[in-house]
Amino acid sequence: MITRDEIRELAAFSADETTGACALSFYFQPDTPQDRSHRSEAILAKDLVKQALKEGQGKGRNGGLHADLDRILAVAGRLRGHARGHAVFACSAQNFWKEFDLPPRLAATGIFIQSRFQLKPLASLLGAQPSLRVVIVDRQRARFFDLRLDELREREAIVHMLSRSAADYGYQGYDAGHAERRISDEALQHFKAVAGRLRSGREKGVWERLIVGCQDSNWPEFEANLHPDVRQRLIGRFSADVASVGPEEIRDRANSVLNQWIAERGHTKASEALDLAKANGRAVTGLRRVLQALETGEVQSLFLNENYSARAVACTNCGHLDAHMIPECKACGKPTRELADVSEAIIPIAIRRDIELFYLKDHAELDRAGNIAALLRFRADQNRTGQVAAVS
Numbered sequence: 001m002i003t004r005d006e007i008r009e010l011a012a013f014s015a016d017e018t019t020g021a022c023a024l025s026f027y028f029q030p031d032t033p034q035d036r037s038h039r040s041e042a043i044l045a046k047d048l049v050k051q052a053l054k055e056g057q058g059k060g061r062n063g064g065l066h067a068d069l070d071r072i073l074a075v076a077g078r079l080r081g082h083a084r085g086h087a088v089f090a091c092s093a094q095n096f097w098k099e100f101d102l103p104p105r106l107a108a109t110g111i112f113i114q115s116r117f118q119l120k121p122l123a124s125l126l127g128a129q130p131s132l133r134v135v136i137v138d139r140q141r142a143r144f145f146d147l148r149l150d151e152l153r154e155r156e157a158i159v160h161m162l163s164r165s166a167a168d169y170g171y172q173g174y175d176a177g178h179a180e181r182r183i184s185d186e187a188l189q190h191f192k193a194v195a196g197r198l199r200s201g202r203e204k205g206v207w208e209r210l211i212v213g214c215q216d217s218n219w220p221e222f223e224a225n226l227h228p229d230v231r232q233r234l235i236g237r238f239s240a241d242v243a244s245v246g247p248e249e250i251r252d253r254a255n256s257v258l259n260q261w262i263a264e265r266g267h268t269k270a271s272e273a274l275d276l277a278k279a280n281g282r283a284v285t286g287l288r289r290v291l292q293a294l295e296t297g298e299v300q301s302l303f304l305n306e307n308y309s310a311r312a313v314a315c316t317n318c319g320h321l322d323a324h325m326i327p328e329c330k331a332c333g334k335p336t337r338e339l340a341d342v343s344e345a346i347i348p349i350a351i352r353r354d355i356e357l358f359y360l361k362d363h364a365e366l367d368r369a370g371n372i373a374a375l376l377r378f379r380a381d382q383n384r385t386g387q388v389a390a391v392s
């Protein structure tokens with residue numbers, strides 16, 4: 001599974017176009033059970049690669065493109081029946097080949113031949129993925145997992161065996177009330193221990209957000225024992241039984257809690273940003289101002305309409321991005337080159353700088369504000385005024 005450093009590496013990669021090299025990105029989204037009746041995605045993937053091969057043949061200098069496509073064709077061939085998503089990033093001219101399994105939540109199977117890797121499908125997946133702890137708990141047991149981009153790892157477990165006396169009482173039955181009290185005391189101690197483990201993990205920065213799986217009947221008592229800092233970081237809960245729940249189910253249930261949380265959070269934060277922008281506060285809207293804010297390093301979170309695309313230019317010398325289609329760079333005067341879609345340049349910047357990226361569906365206000373907005377860490381113009389005042 002892909003790591004943050006690997007994503008950064010992809011974002012930093014650029015094919016040397018003067019040699020005819022190109023950056024090839026291939027995404028594979030498996031069939032969903034609903035569309036089994038349609039064409040298999042694996043066959044579609046092979047067709048796409050063959051098509052790209054045909055188109056590539058016409059070009060004189062294709063800097064290893066043919067070899068990359070051949071190799072991807074072989075990959076596509078073995079993806080038949082593959083349940084996970086898959087991505088390949090290749091540029092044999094620069095000796096680059098990386099393959100990753102991905103969550104099966106990509107928009108589509110596709111192939112991209114550009115000067116930089118196509119990272120939008122990856123960025124949409126990453127959204128604002130927090131490091132996530134999932135705990136599955138009942139009255140005696142607890143299992144702790146990390147979930148990152150669909151990869152579930154078990155980290156630790158706690159098992160509290162009922163003490164001998166409590167178990168004995170339970171069987172003897174002459175003092176059933178006492179036995180029940182004893183057992184519920186032990187459950188309480190267990191919940192406290194689990195809550196304590198969560199708190200110490202949080203304090204050490206092991207995780208940022210929490211999802212709990214437990215039986216509905218245990219939830220009120222367990223929740224009551226969570227430290228306020230931990231409870232505040234809880235993003236949702238699902239119903240599960242420690243004894244019977246398997247890793248696939250934990251992953252799927254936790255992922256759906258997470259996806260809902262990300263969508264809601266993106267929606268709320270985008271509305272917040274739009275309100276702040278109107279009040280001339282810590283946010284901007286529209287491509288021109290978002291690009292400026294990216295260059296001054298002000299951006300904390302970025303909101304884009306799901307289908308956002310816009311033309312822009314990038315300076316071939318200093319990298320300055322401009323929403324106006326100017327032939328020469330405003331910053332250094334060197335020639336610019338046209339970008340068919342400015343997201344190509346924005347996404348790698350967001351990844352390199354750890355900017356939260358939200359792709360939003362159906363956000364009417366964002367549509368009206370130009371389909372792009374950013375929440376800022378600070379306002380450079382306002383700060384600058386302050387600094388000038390202090391110096392003079």
Ligand SMILES: [Zn+2]
Binds near residue numbers: 320332334
């Ligand atoms: Zn420039």
